[in-house]
Amino acid sequence: MTEPRRLSLNAFIYPAGHHEAAWRHPASRPDRIYDVRYYQEIARTAEAATFDAVFFADGPALRTNVAYNAAPGLEPITLLTAIAAATTHLGLIATASTTYYEPYNLARLFSSLDHISGGRAGWNIVTTGTDLAAANFGLERHPDHTERYARAREFVDAVTALWDSWEDDAILLDRAGGRYADPDKIHPIDFAGEHLRVRGPFNSARTPQGYPVLVQAGASNDGRAFAGRYAEAIFTAHQRLSDAQAFYRDIKQRAAGFGRAPDQVKILPGISPFIAGTESAAKQLEREFNELTVPEYGIEQLESLAHESLRHLELDEPVPVELFADAGGVTDNSASRRQVVAGIVQRERPTLRGLLHRLAGARGHRVFAGTPEQVADTIEEWFRSGAADGFNVMPPYYPGGLEVFTETVVPILRQRGLFRTEYTGTTLRDHFGLPKPASRYAPQPVAG
Numbered sequence: 001m002t003e004p005r006r007l008s009l010n011a012f013i014y015p016a017g018h019h020e021a022a023w024r025h026p027a028s029r030p031d032r033i034y035d036v037r038y039y040q041e042i043a044r045t046a047e048a049a050t051f052d053a054v055f056f057a058d059g060p061a062l063r064t065n066v067a068y069n070a071a072p073g074l075e076p077i078t079l080l081t082a083i084a085a086a087t088t089h090l091g092l093i094a095t096a097s098t099t100y101y102e103p104y105n106l107a108r109l110f111s112s113l114d115h116i117s118g119g120r121a122g123w124n125i126v127t128t129g130t131d132l133a134a135a136n137f138g139l140e141r142h143p144d145h146t147e148r149y150a151r152a153r154e155f156v157d158a159v160t161a162l163w164d165s166w167e168d169d170a171i172l173l174d175r176a177g178g179r180y181a182d183p184d185k186i187h188p189i190d191f192a193g194e195h196l197r198v199r200g201p202f203n204s205a206r207t208p209q210g211y212p213v214l215v216q217a218g219a220s221n222d223g224r225a226f227a228g229r230y231a232e233a234i235f236t237a238h239q240r241l242s243d244a245q246a247f248y249r250d251i252k253q254r255a256a257g258f259g260r261a262p263d264q265v266k267i268l269p270g271i272s273p274f275i276a277g278t279e280s281a282a283k284q285l286e287r288e289f290n291e292l293t294v295p296e297y298g299i300e301q302l303e304s305l306a307h308e309s310l311r312h313l314e315l316d317e318p319v320p321v322e323l324f325a326d327a328g329g330v331t332d333n334s335a336s337r338r339q340v341v342a343g344i345v346q347r348e349r350p351t352l353r354g355l356l357h358r359l360a361g362a363r364g365h366r367v368f369a370g371t372p373e374q375v376a377d378t379i380e381e382w383f384r385s386g387a388a389d390g391f392n393v394m395p396p397y398y399p400g401g402l403e404v405f406t407e408t409v410v411p412i413l414r415q416r417g418l419f420r421t422e423y424t425g426t427t428l429r430d431h432f433g434l435p436k437p438a439s440r441y442a443p444q445p446v447a448g
Helices: 036-048 076-086 103-117 132-136 145-164 221-230 241-257 279-291 295-306 336-348 352-360 372-384 400-415 428-432
Strands: 008-012 053-056 091-097 121-126 171-174 179-181 213-216 233-236 266-275 366-370 390-393
Touching (some): 008 036, 008 266, 036 076, 036 400, 053 076, 053 121, 076 091, 076 103, 091 103, 091 428, 103 121, 213 221, 233 241, 241 266, 241 372, 266 372, 266 400, 279 352, 279 366, 295 336, 336 352, 366 372, 372 400
Parallel strands (some): 008 390, 053 091, 091 121, 213 233, 233 266, 266 390
C-alpha cells in the first residue's frame, strides 16, 4: 500500500526574525544572536514539532546595513555542529558557496557535520550573488553568472566524487589481522575540469547518509537547470499559487530530463506567517512590524534590485511600473528575485512605502497574516495543488514566531493527516523520503 504524501517543514532561522524590523520589536531577542544556546533552544522547538530541518542562509560578505538591521553573525556549519549536540533527529542545513570555497575543504566540513549528527546534514548550494564578496577573497571582480554556475557544476561533481571515494565497506576493523581499511576500496578521483582540479581520495569514510542532502535555491534559468540536475530539495520564493505551480512543474520536468525521479526533488517555497486568534489581530501584528521599518534601509535594498536610485520618489508616491519593465518573464529568469518585485509592482501598483512594507516581511517570500486555520489552509492548498512539497517556515520574529506556529498550526496540519506526529527515521534523507545515494564504486547489479 502506498504511503500517503506528507508535508516537509523546515524552520529557516534568521537570527531576530525574517521581518527586517524584527530586532526592534519587543517579541524578538537581538541581544542573543551570538549566543549558541539561543539557536539550540530554537532547534529544540522545531524538533519537538517534528520539523524536517533547520536551515541557515549565509554569505561571505557583510550585506546588511548594520546601521538599521542586525547582522546575521555566526558561521552556519560551525553553529549546526553545536545544534547537532543539542538535538537527536532534526535535519541541519547550511548554506555554503561554490564560488568562495574549495571542494576538498567544503567536502570535509559537511562530511564531518553528517558524521557528528548521525546523518542529518544538508548543503544549500549557492554561487553567491553579491559583488561585495570578491574583495574579501583578494579578487578584482566577482565572477559573472554563467561562470559561477559552470564552476558550481564542477564543484558539486568533485565534492560528491570525494564523498564516494571510500566504498561503504572500505573499513575492515580487522583487529586480529591488523587491517583497519582496505586501500583497494579507497579511490583517487582525479577530477580535472575547466575551473577545478582535485586529485583525492577523501580522508574520511562515507557518511551515514552516503552524502549530505543537496539543496539549492536559485530560480534563474541556470539555477533551474542546476537544480534539475543536482538538487534534492529546492528553496524558492513565490507570491502567487499559479507562479509556484509553474515553477514546480518546470523543476520536476527538468529532473525527469536528467533521468531522475521527480518525486525525489522536494520543492519548498518560503512562507512568513503572522499568526493570531483573529485575522484582524494578525494583520494588526503585521502593521506593528511594518511601522518599525526604517525607510532608508528598505530603499537601499530595493535599489540593489532596481539597479538605479529611487531617491527622487516620495514615500507615498506610486512606484513606476517601468522601473522593473526589463525584469524578464517565463523564458528569462536571470533575475528571479527582481521578477518577484516586478510582479508585485505590476499587479498591485503600490506606493514606495507600501512596496517597502511588502518586502520588509521576508525579502520577497510570501508573507501571510491570519489565524492558525487560515495559515494551515494556504499551506494545504499549495501542497495539494502541485505548488509545493512542503515549506520553509520563515517566522517574522524569533523565537516566538516559531513557537506560535508549532503550537497552533502544526496540530491542525496533523489533524488533517498532512504532517507527521513522530519521526519515523533518523536521517534528513529519512525525513524527506529520499534514498541513500549508491556509491559510484558499488558493484553494479548483473543484468538478467
